[in-house]
Amino acid sequence: MALVQLIYSSTLVDHAPQVLKEILHTAREVNQWRDITGMLLHSNGQILQVLEGRAQTVDKTFAAIEADPRHRNVFVLSRHAVTERHFGAWTMGFRDLTGLEIGAHPAAQHVFAASRPEIDGRVKPGGALALLVFFAEGVAATAEVD
Numbered sequence: 001m002a003l004v005q006l007i008y009s010s011t012l013v014d015h016a017p018q019v020l021k022e023i024l025h026t027a028r029e030v031n032q033w034r035d036i037t038g039m040l041l042h043s044n045g046q047i048l049q050v051l052e053g054r055a056q057t058v059d060k061t062f063a064a065i066e067a068d069p070r071h072r073n074v075f076v077l078s079r080h081a082v083t084e085r086h087f088g089a090w091t092m093g094f095r096d097l098t099g100l101e102i103g104a105h106p107a108a109q110h111v112f113a114a115s116r117p118e119i120d121g122r123v124k125p126g127g128a129l130a131l132l133v134f135f136a137e138g139v140a141a142t143a144e145v146d
């Protein structure tokens with residue numbers, strides 16, 4: 001079974017807690033059904049998300065995500081085959097990061113940037129994944145939105 005890992009960033013149109021809650025609720029329900037795992041980081045409207053699963057399933061799910069009007073500036077940062085899951089414990093882990101946490105991490109500022117040139121020029125290969133792994137530390141498998 002070919003596994004892929006896809007990482008993208010985007011900007012929420014409205015980042016009220018209720019919107020995030022609804023997104024996470026759907027994501028976890030659908031992902032469990034589709035055997036997709038991952039992590040979603042949010043900070044002040046900026047999203048960094050990783051999806052892992054069978055190639056066809058991830059691509060289909062991402063196509064729906066990309067077309068979702070609740071966010072824009074959807075940029076794929078990486079998509080490649082993996083031999084094992086990095087986020088296998090989460091149907092969709094979640095962490096809401098403060099500006100302070102983002103600011104303390106130089107790579108985070110670029111990965112969470114809203115504009116493509118800023119992301120392209122500054123995010124090293126593997127940089128977005130390293131960040132997701134870093135911030136996923138300590139996120140409980142059942143972490144709630146609020």
Ligand SMILES: Cc1cc2nc3c(=O)[nH]c(=O)nc-3n(C[C@H](O)[C@H](O)[C@H](O)COP(=O)(O)O)c2cc1C
Nearest residue numbers: 023026027030031047061064065066068070071092
């Ligand atoms: C930032 C963001 C992240 C999302 N993550 C997921 C996800 O991990 N899995 C998922 O099935 N839907 C996710 N969604 C929701 C999808 O865009 C879509 O609403 C859902 O898959 C239902 O698709 P459908 O309306 O085509 O059935 C996300 C939406 C947004 C805005």
